[in-house]
Amino acid sequence: MWAIIKKEVKSYFLSPIGYVFVGLFLLLASLIFYTDILVSGSTMFSYMFSSLTIVLMMIVPLLTMRMFSEERKEGTEQLLLTAPRSITSIVLGKFFAGLIVLIIAVAFTAIHYIILMTLGEPNLKTSLVTVFGFILLGAAFISFGMFASSITENQIIAAIISVAFYLITWLGAPYLSSSIEAIGLVNMFNRFLNGQIAIQEIVAFVSYTIVFILLTIMVMQRRKSVK
Amino acid sequence: MITVRNVSKKYGKHKAVDNISFKIEKGEIIGLLGPNGAGKSTTMNMITGFIEPTSGEIEINGYNISKKPKKAKKYIGYMPEGVPLYKDMTVKEFVTYMAELKGVKKDKIKESVDKTLQDTWLQNVKKVLIRNLSKGYKQRVSMAGALVGDPEILILDEPTVGLDPKQIIEIRNLIKKLGKDHTLIISSHILSEISQICEKVIIINKGQLVAIDTPEHLEGMVNVENAVNIVVEDKENKMAKLKLKDVKQITLIKENEDSTKEYKIIPEPNKEIRNTLFADLAKENITIFELKKTEASLEDAFIDIIKKNEQEKEKQKQEEIEQEKKKKEEKEKLKAEKKTKKENKNKNTKKKKGGNK
Numbered sequence: 001m002w003a004i005i006k007k008e009v010k011s012y013f014l015s016p017i018g019y020v021f022v023g024l025f026l027l028l029a030s031l032i033f034y035t036d037i038l039v040s041g042s043t044m045f046s047y048m049f050s051s052l053t054i055v056l057m058m059i060v061p062l063l064t065m066r067m068f069s070e071e072r073k074e075g076t077e078q079l080l081l082t083a084p085r086s087i088t089s090i091v092l093g094k095f096f097a098g099l100i101v102l103i104i105a106v107a108f109t110a111i112h113y114i115i116l117m118t119l120g121e122p123n124l125k126t127s128l129v130t131v132f133g134f135i136l137l138g139a140a141f142i143s144f145g146m147f148a149s150s151i152t153e154n155q156i157i158a159a160i161i162s163v164a165f166y167l168i169t170w171l172g173a174p175y176l177s178s179s180i181e182a183i184g185l186v187n188m189f190n191r192f193l194n195g196q197i198a199i200q201e202i203v204a205f206v207s208y209t210i211v212f213i214l215l216t217i218m219v220m221q222r223r224k225s226v227k
Numbered sequence: 228m229i230t231v232r233n234v235s236k237k238y239g240k241h242k243a244v245d246n247i248s249f250k251i252e253k254g255e256i257i258g259l260l261g262p263n264g265a266g267k268s269t270t271m272n273m274i275t276g277f278i279e280p281t282s283g284e285i286e287i288n289g290y291n292i293s294k295k296p297k298k299a300k301k302y303i304g305y306m307p308e309g310v311p312l313y314k315d316m317t318v319k320e321f322v323t324y325m326a327e328l329k330g331v332k333k334d335k336i337k338e339s340v341d342k343t344l345q346d347t348w349l350q351n352v353k354k355v356l357i358r359n360l361s362k363g364y365k366q367r368v369s370m371a372g373a374l375v376g377d378p379e380i381l382i383l384d385e386p387t388v389g390l391d392p393k394q395i396i397e398i399r400n401l402i403k404k405l406g407k408d409h410t411l412i413i414s415s416h417i418l419s420e421i422s423q424i425c426e427k428v429i430i431i432n433k434g435q436l437v438a439i440d441t442p443e444h445l446e447g448m449v450n451v452e453n454a455v456n457i458v459v460e461d462k463e464n465k466m467a468k469l470k471l472k473d474v475k476q477i478t479l480i481k482e483n484e485d486s487t488k489e490y491k492i493i494p495e496p497n498k499e500i501r502n503t504l505f506a507d508l509a510k511e512n513i514t515i516f517e518l519k520k521t522e523a524s525l526e527d528a529f530i531d532i533i534k535k536n537e538q539e540k541e542k543q544k545q546e547e548i549e550q551e552k553k554k555k556e557e558k559e560k561l562k563a564e565k566k567t568k569k570e571n572k573n574k575n576t577k578k579k580k581g582g583n584k
Binding site: 003004006007011014015074075076077078079080081082083084085086224225227 | 297
C-alpha cells in the first residue's frame with residue numbers, strides 16, 4: 001500500500017492537479033477568511049469552514065476523478081492489476097493519497113489561525129474539532145469520488161457524478177423524509193462548528209467512507225470477470 | 228510452470244477463448260500466434276490475472292491465479308499490448324515504482340532497477356520523462372517494467388509492433404538474451420520473428436487452440452511441392468518445349484527486363500532434379516542465372532493450418548445444417564404419413580357407414 005500512496009501523492013504534484021487543488025483551496029479559504037471573519041471583527045476561526053464545505057464539494061473531484069478512470073483509459077491499470085497486490089491495497093492506497101493531499105491543503109489554514117492569534121484570542125479547541133470534522137467530511141467526499149471514478153473511464157463524467165451526489169445530499173436531504181435527512185453530509189458537519197465532537201456524526205462520516213471504499217473494491221473485483 | 232486447463236472466456240454469447248488447454252515448462256520460449264482477434268491478448272490477460280476466465284483453471288508454479296493471485300503474480304513480468312506507461316514519470320521513477328509494486332525488498336530496489344536499466348539499454352535516458360520518449364524507447368521502458376525484480380516468467384504481448392527495422396532487431400536481441408534464463412511467452416504477428424526466437428509455437432484461431440508444436444515441425448506439416456525456381460537466359464525460347472528427365476511441369480512465372488525469364492519447375496514426386504537440371508540446361512545452351520529450391524516457411528504453415536481449421540469448421544457447420552434439414556424432412560414425412568393414415572381411417576369409417584345404409 002505504501003508504494004501506491006507514495007506514487008499517487010507524488011503524481012498529484014508531478015501534474016498540476018495537486019497545485020491547483022491546494023492553491024484553489026487556499027485562495028478561496030483566504031477570501032472567506034477575509035469576508036466572514038476579518039471584516040466582521042470576529043475571532044471564530046471555525047466559521048471559515050462552514051463556507052469552505054461548498055468549496056470542498058467543488059474541488060474534491062479534482063483529486064478523485066482521475067483515480068481509476070485515467071488508469072483504465074491509459075491502460076495502466078493492466079500494470080497495477082497484474083502486480084502482486086490485492087485490490088484492497090490498491091484502492092486504499094489511492095484513497096489515502098487523496099486524503100493526504102487534502103490534509104496538506106487544510107494544514108495551510110494554520111496561517112489564518114496565526115493571523116487571528118495576532119488580532120485576538122481564537123479558541124484552539126473549537127478550531128481543532130472543526131478541522132477534524134472537516135477532514136472526516138473530506139474523507140467521505142473522497143471516498144465517493146473514488147467510487148465514481150471506478151465506474152467510468154471518463155474523468156469528466158466521474159467529476160459530474162461526484163458533484164451531483166454532494167449537492168443532492170446537501171441541498172436535497174432536508175426536504176426529503178427524515179430518514180434521508182440523515183444522509184446529509186454537510187448538514188452533519190455543522191455540529192462540529194461549535195466545537196462539539198458528536199459521536200453520531202463521526203460514525204456517520206466513517207461509515208460513509210467505508211461503504212464507498214468497499215463499493216470501489218467490489219467494482220474493481222467485478223470488472224475482472226466482466227472485462 | 229504454467230498450466231492452462233480448459234480455459235474459456237465469454238463476452239455475452241461471443242466466445243473470445245474457447246476451451247484452451249496447454250502446459251509450458253520452465254525455460255521454454257513460446258510463441259503465441261494467431262490472426263487478429265483470435266484471442267491471443269485475452270489468453271495472456273488471463274494468464275497474468277488481469278481478467279478472470281469464465282471457466283477453467285490457470286496455475287502458475289502450482290498457484291491458482293484466481294485463488295492465490297498474490298503468490299501467482301509474483302512469478303510473472305507482463306508487458307501488455309500497446310505499452311501502457313505512466314507518462315508523467317521519468318524512466319527511472321517508473322521502473323522503481325514497478326519494482327516497489329512487485330514487492331522487491333527495499334534494500335534491493337536500487338540494485339535491481341540499475342541492472343534492469345542496463346539490460347534494456349536505458350541508462351542514458353533514465354532521467355527523461357516517458358512522455359518525451361520515442362516509441363522504440365517506450366517499448367523498452369515497458370519491457371524494463373516487466374523485467375524488474377527478475378520474475379521467472381516473462382509475458383510479452385507484441386513486443387515489436389510499430390517499431391522500425393533497427394529497433395526490431397534491438398528488441399529481438401534483447402528477447403533472445405532474456406530467453407536464456409527466463410520462461411518466455413511472446414505473441415507476435417511477425418512470423419519470421421517467432422520462428423527465429425521461439426522453441427515452440429501455439430497457434431490460436433477464433434479462440435480455439437489449433438496447433439502446438441516446434442516451428443520446424445509445423446513447417447514440415449505443410450505439403451510442399453518441392454518446386455525449383457530458376458532464372459534463365461533463354462534466347463531461343465526453348466524452355467517451354469523442353470522435356471527433361473523427372474520433370475512434371477514447367478511454368479513461366481515472369482519475364483524480367485534484362486530479357487531473362489523466371490520459371491517454376493515441378494519435379495516428379497520425391498525426385499531431386501537440381502543436379503540434372505544444371506547439366507541438361509547447359510546442353511541446351513540455356514544459361515542459369517539463379518536456381519533456388521522453394522521451402523515452406525512458418526508463414527506457409529500458419530496460413531495452411533488456419534485455412535484447414537476454418538475449412539473444417541465450415542464443414543462441421545454445413546454438416547450440422549444438413550442434419551437439421553434431414554431431421555426437418557423426416558418430421559415432415561412423419562406428419563404427412565400421419566395425415567394420410569388419418570384420412571384413410573376417415574375414408575374407411577365413411578365407407579363402413581355407407582355400407583350400413
